[in-house]
Amino acid sequence: MPKQFIVIIALSICLFSCVKETDFNQADAIVLTHEVEANFIYFTLQIDDFEAPTVPTGSLTVIDTTEIRFLDDDFAVDNIVSAEFFFRVSNTFPVGLDANFTFLSEENEPFYEINFPIEISEDGTPVITEFSQLISGEDLDLLTLNDKVVATLVINTTDETLEGELNLQSKTTYFLEYSEL
Amino acid sequence: MKLFSLVVFLCIGFTGLSQNKQLLYGVSDIPQSLMLNPGGIVQYDKHYGIPFLSQIHFNGGASGVTVYDIFQSPNTTDINNRITDAIFNQKNTDFFTVTQQLELINIGWRNSKEYYFSGGIYQEFDMITYFPRDLAILGWEGNGNYIDYEFDLGDLNTSGDLLTVYHFGANKKVSDKLTLGARIKIYSSIFNFTSTNNKGTFVTRVGDGSQNIYDHLLQDADVQLKTSGIAPFIDDENGAPGMGGHIMSRALFGGNLGVGFDIGGTYEVSQNWVVSASLLDVGAIFHTNEVENYRAHGSYNLTGLNLIFPSLEDGEAALPYYQNLEDEITESVPVDTLYNKYTVIRPMKVNAGLMYHFGRAFGNKECDCLDMGQGDFGNQAVGLQFYSIFRPKKPQYAATLFYYRRFTNFLAGKITYTADSFSVDNVGLMAVGDFGKLNVYIGVDNLLRYGNLAKANHVSLQLGFNLKYL
Numbered sequence: 001m002p003k004q005f006i007v008i009i010a011l012s013i014c015l016f017s018c019v020k021e022t023d024f025n026q027a028d029a030i031v032l033t034h035e036v037e038a039n040f041i042y043f044t045l046q047i048d049d050f051e052a053p054t055v056p057t058g059s060l061t062v063i064d065t066t067e068i069r070f071l072d073d074d075f076a077v078d079n080i081v082s083a084e085f086f087f088r089v090s091n092t093f094p095v096g097l098d099a100n101f102t103f104l105s106e107e108n109e110p111f112y113e114i115n116f117p118i119e120i121s122e123d124g125t126p127v128i129t130e131f132s133q134l135i136s137g138e139d140l141d142l143l144t145l146n147d148k149v150v151a152t153l154v155i156n157t158t159d160e161t162l163e164g165e166l167n168l169q170s171k172t173t174y175f176l177e178y179s180e181l
Numbered sequence: 182m183k184l185f186s187l188v189v190f191l192c193i194g195f196t197g198l199s200q201n202k203q204l205l206y207g208v209s210d211i212p213q214s215l216m217l218n219p220g221g222i223v224q225y226d227k228h229y230g231i232p233f234l235s236q237i238h239f240n241g242g243a244s245g246v247t248v249y250d251i252f253q254s255p256n257t258t259d260i261n262n263r264i265t266d267a268i269f270n271q272k273n274t275d276f277f278t279v280t281q282q283l284e285l286i287n288i289g290w291r292n293s294k295e296y297y298f299s300g301g302i303y304q305e306f307d308m309i310t311y312f313p314r315d316l317a318i319l320g321w322e323g324n325g326n327y328i329d330y331e332f333d334l335g336d337l338n339t340s341g342d343l344l345t346v347y348h349f350g351a352n353k354k355v356s357d358k359l360t361l362g363a364r365i366k367i368y369s370s371i372f373n374f375t376s377t378n379n380k381g382t383f384v385t386r387v388g389d390g391s392q393n394i395y396d397h398l399l400q401d402a403d404v405q406l407k408t409s410g411i412a413p414f415i416d417d418e419n420g421a422p423g424m425g426g427h428i429m430s431r432a433l434f435g436g437n438l439g440v441g442f443d444i445g446g447t448y449e450v451s452q453n454w455v456v457s458a459s460l461l462d463v464g465a466i467f468h469t470n471e472v473e474n475y476r477a478h479g480s481y482n483l484t485g486l487n488l489i490f491p492s493l494e495d496g497e498a499a500l501p502y503y504q505n506l507e508d509e510i511t512e513s514v515p516v517d518t519l520y521n522k523y524t525v526i527r528p529m530k531v532n533a534g535l536m537y538h539f540g541r542a543f544g545n546k547e548c549d550c551l552d553m554g555q556g557d558f559g560n561q562a563v564g565l566q567f568y569s570i571f572r573p574k575k576p577q578y579a580a581t582l583f584y585y586r587r588f589t590n591f592l593a594g595k596i597t598y599t600a601d602s603f604s605v606d607n608v609g610l611m612a613v614g615d616f617g618k619l620n621v622y623i624g625v626d627n628l629l630r631y632g633n634l635a636k637a638n639h640v641s642l643q644l645g646f647n648l649k650y651l
Binding site for chain 2: 027029176
């Protein structure tokens, strides 16, 4: 009898303890959805930074390049579902400018670009231009082929004595979905 | 994803206040109760624990969430919303904990001067991880909706030990009413990891316009992970030949050693009233070999890539802005690998009990029954118990009401009702049998949840076999 009592308790623990009203297959539906705000590039330009055009009909231009190594990483390729670039430009030049950001692959092949005009300052006070571009779908596939970006600013003048200053600030909002836990 | 399920299940499915053995405390029928109070009443002259079977203890819990909270079925809501709720409903003082003990040897005997000596070896794994709430929010949702919110790196707080404990204790009834006992312990650590007292914040603020749109500020970060005995596992991911031998060597005084002690006492106020208390694991382990510590510290403001448009000759490479940024971050927040020895204080435990005996006595002159444990006390008892364990952030507490009954001269049981950090309705049940010289006990916690462990914050199981000689 006493041995049976212990055995009954032990068996009861084994038999009546269970995990129910649960469905672990739901784990397949778990998706981490991040929204990451991150600074992108920034710079300030005076007229001295611009270079003379290589053709007589051209305009003053500045170009610079930087790597963005993470953009073509497997993690980014697999998990970024959309990205929004936001640019804010403060301009005191009395002429308009064009901004171009060309994204290049490791082999320096351009797969994606962002262009926008920068407004003129009529009276030398800062004029703010804001521009944003949401990238998703096939465009995003193209964006994530790249690991560097070339920034080109063209000022619509050849006057190398022009007064003024341009300040560009930018950020990217990455929308990520991560389901491979 | 299956791996994620397994991890969640292991963390929160079988995981009370680890190490609280409210069922075992004060049950003098079981030799292992001396491990909870070296000054407990001992009414036998000798005991041998069946090697590897004298105490098997598993205890795990999650104070803030259950498996059911995440994986409930039928699933009327999106699992991602439930995870979000679980993250936001928990505090950074909620914790996951797992404790496992396996007694290898436990023996005891009474000498001619009425001292009861006991000693043995047990292996223990004990881990606690506080819920890193801020980091979980950052990881789950990102920083997009948390501009100006300071994520606290101090939420990262975890520690774990795998060790072997060698112990020897003495117990003596020093007067008619008072029994005292003490136990010396030598700890042989197989491995340890400790990451506590971390500091610093990460915040994304809207910049002041002087640089870029945001300031991503890592402020006064100081995050450390101290390890001992773990480096050999990391260095050889495939498992070095003889790793088993290495573990065995560390278990047998070949690792980092520590010392500690337990003390306790029992005072029989009257025929009915008994009070007891004990202090366990007052000690420390000194980690001096196979130590590898990692420390990241510093402050940094990540403003983005600052282009300066230099004049370049044809074919000249652009400036390495990205590399420079990485170098700047590494320089500002270096991650150092250190080999400094360190000391870890053992998680000290406090037990206390107040017991009122009543009912028909077993083993006294009014009864011819065999004296099986509770001596001249009544066959029933009710009482209160208190338990506390010192953990990295703050002590954890548990309070227990219990009812003990000896049914026959060979069978006794104890039922407990415990309120602790996990729940306020933890009902536990223990049965103890003495079949000849064979002493058997089994106890489980959280019976109200046993029908569905998925809804339990905490599960504890302990069982063991001993030979007892009166």
